[in-house]
Amino acid sequence: MSKGSLSFDYSGSSVLVTGGSQGIGLGIASAYREAGAQVTITGTRASAAEYDADLSGFDFLALKVEHAASIEALAKRLPALDILVNNAGASFPDGMDEWTAEGFEASVRVNLFSAFQLARACLPLLSASDQPGGASVVGIASLTSHFGNSIVPGYGAAKAGLVQLTKTLAMTWAERGIRANAVAAGLVETRMTAPVVESPSMGDPMMARTPLKRWGQPRDVASAVLYLSSADASFITGETLLVDGGYSAVG
Numbered sequence: 001m002s003k004g005s006l007s008f009d010y011s012g013s014s015v016l017v018t019g020g021s022q023g024i025g026l027g028i029a030s031a032y033r034e035a036g037a038q039v040t041i042t043g044t045r046a047s048a049a050e051y052d053a054d055l056s057g058f059d060f061l062a063l064k065v066e067h068a069a070s071i072e073a074l075a076k077r078l079p080a081l082d083i084l085v086n087n088a089g090a091s092f093p094d095g096m097d098e099w100t101a102e103g104f105e106a107s108v109r110v111n112l113f114s115a116f117q118l119a120r121a122c123l124p125l126l127s128a129s130d131q132p133g134g135a136s137v138v139g140i141a142s143l144t145s146h147f148g149n150s151i152v153p154g155y156g157a158a159k160a161g162l163v164q165l166t167k168t169l170a171m172t173w174a175e176r177g178i179r180a181n182a183v184a185a186g187l188v189e190t191r192m193t194a195p196v197v198e199s200p201s202m203g204d205p206m207m208a209r210t211p212l213k214r215w216g217q218p219r220d221v222a223s224a225v226l227y228l229s230s231a232d233a234s235f236i237t238g239e240t241l242l243v244d245g246g247y248s249a250v251g
Helices: 023-034 068-077 101-121 123-127 153-176 200-209 218-228
Strands: 014-017 038-043 059-062 083-086 135-142 178-185 240-243
Touching (some): 023 038, 023 083, 059 068, 123 135, 135 153, 135 218
Parallel strands (some): 083 135
């Protein structure tokens, strides 16, 4: 993958991107594939053919991140792994109100507990990696990791927890040669964020606060993820990189 003068070579690397069938996940998976990696993606549907995007260049595995057994089964099917990208997640899981106890719990399970379970299930594979710069776990966090959001309390709590989990994994797994980092994505144009982007009442205030005056694209997040898992970032672990067009810099 190249953009400007920055390029990465992931030839021979095995990468898993959860939720890689669309949106930010697909952008990340595509960037790794273009950089030479063997990329496995997951999705909630039974096969890659059920998605509108062309996923023929990836290995596809069905995964329900809220089900522990599904996570364990997926980890057992991987022959090797150098980089795990915990991207899969959702607000309002199954359409539930996150202000209900059930909705809050479901959101935390989908957006935080699943990341912990998958990282733990993949630990033996990551420990065996000889990836230059060390094996990596990269979580996809959010602006709600740092700012309150009254609409999705469970999602925000989970994404804040992901930042802390990243620090704990970094501290605990360093002796195994595994680094852990996260990317906190700002508002990125995807199908999931379309209602915000297309709504002046919701989108305009966010754009007014964003110094770069544009919405993010999946490739913006992908570039940060590929850097954090590269040998060039071999002395970086436990960090969360904000990719938000400067939104968080405004007081």
